[in-house]
Amino acid sequence: MKKLFKVTLRNDYAFKRVFGVEENKDVLQDLLECILDIPPEDIAGLELLDKEFHKELLSEKLGILDIKLRLKDGTFVDIEIQNSWHFDFPERTLYYWSKMYNENIKQGQDYTKLPKCITINLIGKGFNKNKRLHNKYLVLEQDTKEPLVSKLEIHILNLEKARLLKEGQYKNNKTKRLLNWLKFIETDNPEVREVLAENSEIMKKANTAISVMEMSPRDKWLYDSRMKYEHDRASCISEGYRQGIDKGAHQKALETANLMKKANCEVDFIIQMTGLSKEEIEKL
Numbered sequence: 001m002k003k004l005f006k007v008t009l010r011n012d013y014a015f016k017r018v019f020g021v022e023e024n025k026d027v028l029q030d031l032l033e034c035i036l037d038i039p040p041e042d043i044a045g046l047e048l049l050d051k052e053f054h055k056e057l058l059s060e061k062l063g064i065l066d067i068k069l070r071l072k073d074g075t076f077v078d079i080e081i082q083n084s085w086h087f088d089f090p091e092r093t094l095y096y097w098s099k100m101y102n103e104n105i106k107q108g109q110d111y112t113k114l115p116k117c118i119t120i121n122l123i124g125k126g127f128n129k130n131k132r133l134h135n136k137y138l139v140l141e142q143d144t145k146e147p148l149v150s151k152l153e154i155h156i157l158n159l160e161k162a163r164l165l166k167e168g169q170y171k172n173n174k175t176k177r178l179l180n181w182l183k184f185i186e187t188d189n190p191e192v193r194e195v196l197a198e199n200s201e202i203m204k205k206a207n208t209a210i211s212v213m214e215m216s217p218r219d220k221w222l223y224d225s226r227m228k229y230e231h232d233r234a235s236c237i238s239e240g241y242r243q244g245i246d247k248g249a250h251q252k253a254l255e256t257a258n259l260m261k262k263a264n265c266e267v268d269f270i271i272q273m274t275g276l277s278k279e280e281i282e283k284l
Contacts, residue, residue: 003214005223008188010124010159012065013226015081015185017219018209020067022048027209028067030202034178035120035134035155038071045072065226075116076100081185085126088273093121093154101151118153122185125160133161134178159186258284 009015019028025046033040049068066080078100082089101117129135137154140147162182170176184196184203193210197203213219253274260270261284270281 003211004217004220005214006188006190007210007214007223009185009210010081010083010122010188011223011226012081013219013222014210014213015122016065016067017213018206019079020048020051022051024205024209027202027206028069030177030200031181032077034174034181035157036077036118038075042072046070046077073116075118076104077118077120079120079122081122081124083124085123085128089121089123092272093119093156097152097154114151116151116153118155120155120157122157122159122182124186127156127158127160129156131161133158133165133175133182157182162186254280254284257281 007014009018018024019031025048028048029040029043029046032038032043032046036043047070049070066078069077069079071077078096080096086092097117097119100119101114104115104117105111135156135158137156138147139149139152157178159182162179163186165179167176167179170179180196180200180203184193184206187193190207190210193203193207197207213223253276257270257274257276257280260273261267261281267278267281270276271278274281
């Protein structure tokens with residue numbers, strides 16, 4: 001069959017289609033082994049949560065297509081891919097981490113029983129905090145670097161940096177594997193993916209999944225829908241904050257919301273980006 005379109009795994013639908021399905025759990029495990037400081041045997045029994053591609057997430061513009069999973073020791077992991085880094089991304093990431101952490105508390109439960117929660121964010125371009133390939137954030141004492149708790153872990157992976165690096169720049173085998181995976185995810189060139197997969201049966205399996213996707217009219221439609229969502233989202237943010245940047249905090253949020261509303265952004269998305277209430281937005 002003929003390929004209908006060219007795939008990059010920077011598209012969140014394609015990413016979940018390859019890494020977030022039951023038949024490719026070994027592919028996801030291989031990626032996680034390169035990112036997390038967890039023994040492979042503890043990652044091996046991972047349980048995928050939210051495996052379905054809910055229709056409302058694919059058809060409406062607000063849907064977030066992340067991958068949620070639980071490890072054998074009860075640790076929760078959430079993986080999300082973003083094409084671009086936005087100024088509010090650290091706060092947004094912390095918000096989603098805290099939501100995942102809070103969802104697992106029961107009334108009257110001992111706080112020490114709360115599970116460890118890890119978020120992994122793959123950023124396509126624009127990450128400007130530093131020039132590192134892999135950033136791991138924890139809660140540490142400022143001087144001694146002693147961790148307060150081990151239950152918060154946020155990883156940020158720089159796909160733009162990965163594209164520019166060569167495997168030979170790293171001696172550590174784990175980092176080399178991670179770099180190859182990030183290059184694999186970042187590119188839209190099938191020849192690059194084939195070269196990267198030459199010495200990895202797991203990457204070959206991921207490539208097969210991509211090839212199947214490229215021949216499916218349904219997958220093409222869903223892939224294109226997510227690309228349009230990313231474009232519309234970036235346009236909303238750019239237009240809103242370009243014109244509202246010099247105003248006071250609340251006034252800026254109101255003006256930003258008004259501009260986003262005029263740009264036909266979804267109300268829930270405007271709430272998420274501005275912090276305003278639904279009532280405030282509906283009055284605009």
